[in-house]
Structures are given as structure tokens and as C-alpha cells.
Amino acid sequence: MSDPPRAAYLRGNLGSFAADMRRMINAPELSDVKFIVGEEKKVVYAHRCILAYRCEAFSAMFAKQHLSCDAKEAEIPFDLSDVQPEVFLAVVEFLYTNCVMLSSKIALDVLTSAVEYGLDELQKLCVDYINSTLTVESACEALQSIVKTRGFHELSDPALLAILQSDLLTIDEPDLINFVREWAHVNSVVLDKPVPEIAKEVVCELRLFLLTPEELTFLEAENKKDNFIAVDKIAEVWKFHALKKPSGIAFHLLRRRKGTRPRDHHKYLNLYHK
Incomplete structure (x- = not known):
């Protein structure tokens, strides 16, 4: 009697998977939660299950709404007036694809949001990006966010001295x-x-x-x-x-x-x- 075939864990094309997931970002189709973001009140569409399973902060947010609202009130959008739309969308992009597009314009704010939402891996990506583009002037601007992360503790003596001299x-x-x-x-x-x-x-x-x-x-x-x-x-x-x-x-x-x-x-x- 022959042995049964061994189980194997196989991976498909991760690139196409990430591309498909990226298409879901801010897509109204089949979305089940809305956020009103920034002073300009931009509507951002998302999917509760993805945000909740990827981020404990969102899971707690949705659970709190579920306990305090009836089914009709649960459709009320979440108000996130204190964050820029492009920053929030970068966080959402990371949650959907485990990747993020950063620029010097938003990196610090994305880092702050990553700290707020408890997203350690996104924090590391932001700190790595900031360190790779660091100047004394940008470091001084960044410090107020970086002090909240492990990245600050990892600064070398010369790097910290240069910042403190500014x-x-x-x-x-x-x-x-x-x-x-x-x-x-x-x-x-x-x-x-x-x-x-x-x-x-x-x-x-x-x-x-x-x-x-x-x-x-x-x-x-x-x-x-x-x-x-x-x-x-x-x-x-x-x-x-x-x-x-x-x-x-x-x-x-x-x-x-x-x-x-x-x-x-x-x-x-x-x-x-x-």
C-alpha cells in the first residue's frame, strides 16, 4: 500500500495578488465602511474585515461601534478630521498590501499614524525611509515623531549630537x-x-x-x-x-x-x- 501524498504549501504570484488587493483600496464597490478624512472631508471607502484583521485599533473601533449602535447607525462614516487624506490612504495601502508609497511630504505623518494605530512594521518602514533621506534639517523636523519610536533610541552619538546642535x-x-x-x-x-x-x-x-x-x-x-x-x-x-x-x-x-x-x-x- 503506497504512502499518501505529502501536503505542500505552495505560493502563487504574490505580485498579482498585491496588485489585486491594491485595486480594492478606496473602491466603493462592495465596501462596507466609510471614513470622512481631513479638513477637506474626503470620503475613503474600505472593508471592515481587512482593516480589523490587520490592525487591532480598527478592530476595537468597529467593535465599539457595533456595541453602541443599531444596524442603521452602523452605516454612519467614521470622522477622521485630524489626519490628511493622503496619509490615511498610505496607512490603508499598507494594511491591504503590506507595502506603502512614501515621500518626504507625508513620511512623518504616516509614521505618527503608524504609532497611533500600533503598526510596528509600518513604523519601521517609515523610520527606514526617513533615515535614508536624513539631513540635519529634516531630522530636526522629524524628531518630534521619531522620539515616539525605537528609531530614536537607535540613533548614534554623532547623529544625535548633530540634531541637538540645531x-x-x-x-x-x-x-x-x-x-x-x-x-x-x-x-x-x-x-x-x-x-x-x-x-x-x-x-x-x-x-x-x-x-x-x-x-x-x-x-x-x-x-x-x-x-x-x-x-x-x-x-x-x-x-x-x-x-x-x-x-x-x-x-x-x-x-x-x-x-x-x-x-x-x-x-x-x-x-x-x-
């Missing part, structure tokens, strides 16, 4: 300090080195003189836990607050960044900020 960052200094502290802690674990050793060079580019005395007090208390910033650097800032004279300090450390929130004591720094 005036174009759209992040307030206390937030930036927290992000850099987190970077130092992650790399301390990865490289098995103390946090102060990891952070030694990059903390020199944090603009501590932009902090108020209250913010500096909080920073000093946090710093006692990990010695993230050298004590003498914090002492320099206290000296400035006491004398109101920023003498002997590198000028760029006294400049406000693009995202720096104004504080009363900045008038003593003679800052030029556009």
Missing part, C-alpha cells in the same frame, strides 16, 4: 531632556555602560540655561537618580540664575530653539530667535 528643533527643552535621558538609559542597557558615560557628550548640547529655576530644581532632583548630567553643568546654570549674566558660556547654548517656550528669564540671555 536651532530648528520644534520641541521644548524639558521635553527634549527627557527624550535624551530615555535614549541614554536604553543605550546604557544595550551597551552595558553607565548612563553618565553614555550621555557624557550629548548632554553638552542640551540648553539647560533655557530652563526656569523651578524646572532646574525638578531636573536636579531627577538627576540624583541616575547622574545623567554632570553636577558642575547644573551648577553653571544656577550661577547664571543668581548673577543674571551668561558670561563664558557657549553662545549656541543660550539660543532658543524653534520649539522653545518663552520664559521670563530669557531676556537676560540676549537671545535672537525667529
